[in-house]
Amino acid sequence: MGIISSSFVRNCWYVAGFSHDFPADRIESRKIAGDPVVLYRRSDGHLAALADRCAHRHAPLSLGRIEGDDLRCMYHGLKFSPDGTCVEIPGQDRIPDRSCVRSYPLVEKGGWVWIWMGHSDACDPGLIPPVCDFDDPEWVQSSGQLDYEAPYELINDNLLDLSHLAFVHADSFGATTGWSDRQPRHMLLDRGIRVERWIEAAPPIPPLPQLSASDTVDIRSCYEFHIPGIFLMRTSFHRTGAAKAANWGDPVDEELFAHYSCQSVTPIDMRRSRTLFSWGPGAAFGDRAMAQQMIAMADHAFREDKVIIEAQFANLDEESGVPMLATQADKPLTIFRGIMQKARNRERDGSVAEAAQAAVPTEVPPMAQAS
Ligand code: FES
Numbered sequence: 001m002g003i004i005s006s007s008f009v010r011n012c013w014y015v016a017g018f019s020h021d022f023p024a025d026r027i028e029s030r031k032i033a034g035d036p037v038v039l040y041r042r043s044d045g046h047l048a049a050l051a052d053r054c055a056h057r058h059a060p061l062s063l064g065r066i067e068g069d070d071l072r073c074m075y076h077g078l079k080f081s082p083d084g085t086c087v088e089i090p091g092q093d094r095i096p097d098r099s100c101v102r103s104y105p106l107v108e109k110g111g112w113v114w115i116w117m118g119h120s121d122a123c124d125p126g127l128i129p130p131v132c133d134f135d136d137p138e139w140v141q142s143s144g145q146l147d148y149e150a151p152y153e154l155i156n157d158n159l160l161d162l163s164h165l166a167f168v169h170a171d172s173f174g175a176t177t178g179w180s181d182r183q184p185r186h187m188l189l190d191r192g193i194r195v196e197r198w199i200e201a202a203p204p205i206p207p208l209p210q211l212s213a214s215d216t217v218d219i220r221s222c223y224e225f226h227i228p229g230i231f232l233m234r235t236s237f238h239r240t241g242a243a244k245a246a247n248w249g250d251p252v253d254e255e256l257f258a259h260y261s262c263q264s265v266t267p268i269d270m271r272r273s274r275t276l277f278s279w280g281p282g283a284a285f286g287d288r289a290m291a292q293q294m295i296a297m298a299d300h301a302f303r304e305d306k307v308i309i310e311a312q313f314a315n316l317d318e319e320s321g322v323p324m325l326a327t328q329a330d331k332p333l334t335i336f337r338g339i340m341q342k343a344r345n346r347e348r349d350g351s352v353a354e355a356a357q358a359a360v361p362t363e364v365p366p367m368a369q370a371s
C-alpha cells in the first residue's frame with residue numbers, strides 16, 4: 001500500500017506513556033513500533049524499559065516480578081537488571097554473555113515518558129520534542145489517550161491537515177469552514193514543520209462562557225509537528241478583526257483566551273497506533289476543571305477522527321490501485337512525510353549518528369502562503 005510505510009523511524013523518541021501510567025510496584029507491557037517492551041520502576045523510582053521477552057524461552061517479562069531494581073521472569077526464574085544483564089539463572093553458576101535482554105533508553109520529563117527505539121549510539125536526549133510539561137506554570141493541562149486500528153502515518157496526516165476540523169468536527173468542536181477555506185502558512189523546522197493560520201469571525205473552540213452564542217472571535221492557531229509524530233499546538237482568541245489588523249501574521253491584539261495542546265502518535269505496530277494528548281487553558285484564563293472539560297471535549301472529537309481514519313484505512317487496505325488526488329491542504333503532511341522518509345533512508349543506509357540529526361528534505365515543495 002503506497003501511503004503506508006513498511007518500516008518505522010527508530011532513531012527518535014516515542015512517547016511510551018504518561019508518568020502516572022507507571023506507578024511503583026507495577027509492571028506495564030507496551031508494544032511500541034513493533035517491539036514488545038516491559039516497563040517498571042526501580043527502587044529509586046526511575047523507570048526501566050526492557051524487551052518484554054525473556055532471554056531463556058521468550059516468556060513475557062511483564063508476567064514477572066520486581067525484586068529491588070531487578071525483574072525476575074516467573075517462568076523459570078532468570079533475573080535481569082535494569083540494563084538488561086542477566087544476573088541469575090537458577091540452578092547454574094555460569095551466566096552466558098548472550099543471556100541478556102535489550103534495554104531501552106528512557107527519559108521521564110514533565111509527566112511524559114519518552115523511549116528511544118533506535119540504535120543506542122545515536123540516542124540523544126536533546127532530540128526530545130518540546131512538549132508542555134504538566135507542571136508548566138503557564139498552562140493548566142489534563143490528559144487523555146486513544147488507540148486506533150490504523151497506522152500511525154494516517155493519524156499524523158490527520159493532525160497535519162486541520163482543514164478536516166470543518167467537516168469531521170463541525171458538531172463536536174463547532175468548527176466552521178474558516179478552518180478549510182484559507183491555506184495556512186508553514187515553515188520547516190530542524191526535525192519537523194510549523195503551521196500557522198488564522199480563522200476569522202469564528203465561534204471559539206472551546207466555547208467561552210463569557211461570550212454569547214452569537215459572538216465570534218478571530219482564532220490564531222499555530223502548531224509544530226516533530227519527528228516521529230509529536231503535535232504541539234498553541235491557540236489564542238482575539239477580537240474579530242484581529243487577523244486583519246495583524247496582516248494575518250503574529251497577533252498584535254490582546255488575547256481573550258489561549259490554550260495549548262500536545263499530542264503524540266506512537267505506533268503499536270504497522271496497523272495499530274496509540275495517541276496520548278494533553279489540553280488545557282492558559283493559567284491566566286482557566287483552571288483544572290476547565291482543562292478536564294476540554295479533555296472530555298477532545299476525547300469526543302478524537303473519536304470522530306478515529307471513525308474516519310479507521311474507515312479510510314479499511315479502504316486503503318483493499319489496494320484499489322486508484323491513485324490519490326493531491327490538494328493544497330496536503331502540503332504540510334506531504335512535507336512531513338518527506339522528512340520522515342529521509343530519516344528512514346538514513347537509518348537504512350546505516351549512518352546511525354546522522355540518522356538522528358535533522359532530517360529535512362533537500363527539496364521542499366513551494367510554501368503555501370496565506371493570502
Ligand atoms: S522463559 Fe524466562 S526463565 Fe524461562
Ligand SMILES: [Fe+2]
Pocket residue numbers: 158164165168169301302305
Ligand atoms: Fe481531528
